[in-house]
Amino acid sequence: QVQLVESGGGLVKPGGSLRLSCGASGFSFSDYYMSWVRQAPGKGLEWISYISTSGSTIYYADSVRGRFTISRDNAKNSLHLQMNSLRAEDTAVYYCARDIGMLRGLDPWGQGTLVTVSS
Amino acid sequence: QSALTQPASVSGSPGQSITISCTGTGGEIGGFFYVSWYQQHPGKAPKLMIYDVTTRPSGVSNRFSGSKSGNTASLTISGLQAEDEADYYCSSYSTSGTLVLFGGGTKLTVL
Numbered sequence: 008q009v010q011l012v013e014s015g016g017g018l019v020k021p022g023g024s025l026r027l028s029c030g031a032s033g034f035s036f037s038d039y040y041m042s043w044v045r046q047a048p049g050k051g052l053e054w055i056s057y058i059s060t061s062g063s064t065i066y067y068a069d070s071v072r073g074r075f076t077i078s079r080d081n082a083k084n085s086l087h088l089q090m091n092s093l094r095a096e097d098t099a100v101y102y103c104a105r106d107i108g109m110l111r112g113l114d115p116w117g118q119g120t121l122v123t124v125s126s
Numbered sequence: 127q128s129a130l131t132q133p134a135s136v137s138g139s140p141g142q143s144i145t146i147s148c149t150g151t152g153g154e155i156g157g158f159f160y161v162s163w164y165q166q167h168p169g170k171a172p173k174l175m176i177y178d179v180t181t182r183p184s185g186v187s188n189r190f191s192g193s194k195s196g197n198t199a200s201l202t203i204s205g206l207q208a209e210d211e212a213d214y215y216c217s218s219y220s221t222s223g224t225l226v227l228f229g230g231g232t233k234l235t236v237l
Contacts, residue, residue: 042226051229052166052215054217066225070224072223102171102172110160111177112217113162113172113174113217115171116171116172
């Protein structure tokens with residue numbers, strides 16, 4: 008079945024870096040656009056980044072642009088999020104999700120990985 | 127503060143129908159047919175319930191329906207069931223700097 012599994016979360020100090028990964032299985036990963044969405048503890052969802060099938064088109068939310076970098080490795084069916092200059096407000100569960108097409112919806116989502124930014 | 131506004135909470139009894147609204151501040155909802163809705167149970171990942179304003183993904187109950195009028199989208203759940211109790215988020219494509227906006231979420235309580 009279609010499955011997305013995130014990894015790489017953890018505790019990091021303000022100003023630090025972290026690289027998240029998302030492994031995909033059960034579908035042709037290279038045929039789908041992908042997104043990262045995060046959810047701060049007890050808060051709502053926030054879309055943060057999107058990447059096209061080839062990686063040639065990338066978008067970021069204003070809140071992470073210039074600090075986060077999305078990438079993908081179609082040969083390894085994996086999606087990544089490099090997060091630099093982390094701030095306390097980046098603390099959240101980070102989800103990867105498959106785009107159904109042109110930012111029209113996200114399905115399915117992974118189980119999420121928690122990133123905590125604290126000294 | 128979210129760019130899409132949802133009521134913080136709604137409630138209904140089993141068998142009843144409820145509607146959750148989602149209002150945009152600009153042309154996001156009114157300008158495009160890219161509104162989606164997600165259901166999230168506590169501690170779980172969100173699940174897509176509606177996309178393209180009115181379309182249900184395969185496997186989603188037909189008790190869930192979507193619509194929009196002007197800059198407000200709505201999710202209606204008919205025949206409420208206990209398992210429907212969850213948080214619901216609307217989302218829309220936007221031409222602003224952030225291309226995808228989410229609402230703040232609505233907590234549905236089944237009485």
